Amino acid sequence: MADHHLKAPVERPTRLEAPSSTEARKSEPATTEGDQSSAPPPRLKRQRVRTALFALLPVVLLVSGYFYVTGGQIISTDNAYIQADHVGVSTDVSGLVASIEVKDNQPVVKGQVLFTLRPEPFEIALAGARAQLSNVRNQILNLQANYKQAQAEIDQAQIDLAYYQASFQRQQTLVSVSAVSRTNYDDAKHALDSTRQKINVAKATAQMVLAQLGGNIETPVEQQSTYLVAQAAVDEAQRNLNNSVVRASFDGVVTNVDSLQVGAYLQPPQSGISLVSADQLWVAASPKETELTHVKPGQPVDISVDSYPGVQWHGTVDSLSPASGSSFSLLPAQNTTGNWVKVVQRIPVRIRIDDAADKPSLRTGMSVQAEINTGSARGVPHLFSGLFASQAHAHE
Template sequence: MSTPVSKAEAGEASGLAAPSAMAAPPAKKRRPGRLLLMVSVPLLVVGGGAYFYLTGGRFEETDNAYVQQAKVAVSSDIAGRIVAVNISENQMVHAGDVLFSIDPAPYQIALDQANAALGSARVNVEQLKVSYQTAQTALAAAKATLEIQQASFNRQNTLVEQGVSSASTLDQPKLSLRAAQTAVASAEQQVASAVAALAGNPEIETDMHPTVLAALSQVQLAERNLSKTDVVAAADGVISQIGNLNVGQFVTTGTTIASLVETGGTWVEANFKETQLAGIHVGMVAEVAVDASPGAPLEGKVTSIGAATGSEFSLIPAQNATGNWVKVVQRIPVRVDFEPDAAVQLRSGMSALVSVDTGKSTLDKLQGH
């Protein structure tokens, strides 16, 4: 139940509330720091961005890069059956290590035959020298007989000219003289034939005769084939893909039977965009970060820049003379050579990040330096 309020109390209450309701609100104070902050922050952001843009651009970078190592196809220079395999998959080998062996028996037989042919050739040359000496002796004898017959004919001819003997007495001396002349001519032909058989030089060394040289080459070929029965590693590296390398298997000449990834030379092929090549030149310093060891970057040097884009060397180059041609930024392979860290196990095909120091910032490029 409410308590009645008197008119005097009501008037007094209304008199107190009226002035407070009619009082004006206080004026807000301006804050200059807020305006300064709103202006300075964007300016600082723009200025910082401009600074980093102008002072940046010195390094050209790409992650389209891969570690490369020379890969050699292991094959045999001769045909034969494998009798021994001395390696296993992904084994580290050194230059000269025997990888596998081919049955040497057929090639040993071929070498023995070649040596026998060489001996026979030397004997034949010695016989030719003897034949030359015999021909020389026969020629000397024929010339001596010719001198005797010529003297006998001259004496008889003098008697005939003096009228002491009849002309018929010259018939026999004349026949004997003709026979002696024929014998000398035949002996000279025998000597010439003997000289020709000795390659035109009667004093030729036996092993310099063409027949002996041919036999020697066959011996060298047989020795070379026999030495190739042991297939050795051409360089230090890792042997792989030996699934077809088994004892008892017959291999033919030149057939690839395994692969050797050489570890002696390692480089990175970095595929830079064509728009990045303007500042890259041979000899520039590059930093190589291999994904397998991101915390250990390696220092390298640009050694060559590709002569064409990768698509130009593809099996089917792109044909751009079409109505739906779309421009695509091409990439040029850049070779970066470096000394691999022994602690990093590098393998051909590993991904890498390559950064080339061009030595010029964006500001330098804008100023034409």
């Protein structure tokens, strides 16, 4: 009975096969002939781009040459800094600091007292010089009196000389006829000789006094050499006393005040404090030597300071240094050695600031961007000279 039962058919899963490449190509939509003709091949695109670049190359060269030839009149350098008059305030006399009248970073005006030294030593020296001047004046007056006295003695001796000459002649006549004794003759001769000697001594005394008076008795006391020497000592003592009070030599700002203390001994040329000018400002620029072909004094300059973005100052080229900056260095470069290498030098240029009063405050040492308008473009000769120089350099 089991044999008569039929087994049910077993269903097997169907396997999906991927379409062949031929069928896939058949299923894709075919491109039309019109679409193939509209898309250019890649080689044609490259040829068009290359042609466009070659066409633009002369235009680019012409534009670049134009800007090069017409440019170059603005010389720009950032190797520039603000400079100002500054001095270490000191005095040429020695002494102890008595007082300090200013504070650090305080604005001062010309003639304002900065600090003082103890005045007592200078006052004593001045009093001594004045006393010596008075003593010299009295000595000159005494010499003038001595000269007048010597002249009076000469005049008196001249009168006596005439008398003794006459008396001697009489005694000489009388003694020849033995009318008087030889003693009377000798006395008359001695009196005559003494009078002559007195005249010589008086004249020598007068000459000595006159020499001490400068050779002219009529010269005023205040013009005598000894008086002038004594007066100079008084002036020196007065100057030392005045210099014990140290004042500002110009308007500015004092700094480094804390380095000076009351009671410190200050001697020249030791600096007490520093004074920086608030008005005498300029720009010290150092452009390259190759950029100074057309730079001259009087040319306008645009100045910008890193501390104040967007603010511009106007200035003028004041002067150009006669030597490069390296020429003033402590150890200048020696170009005679075998390993010489050419280095472009920098020439200091001083630029005057014309409108510093109307802008923010500038301080010494600030970095500056300076643009000098030379008014002279490079020009066509400069372009060709540069090309020739580059070709010669390439041949080398």
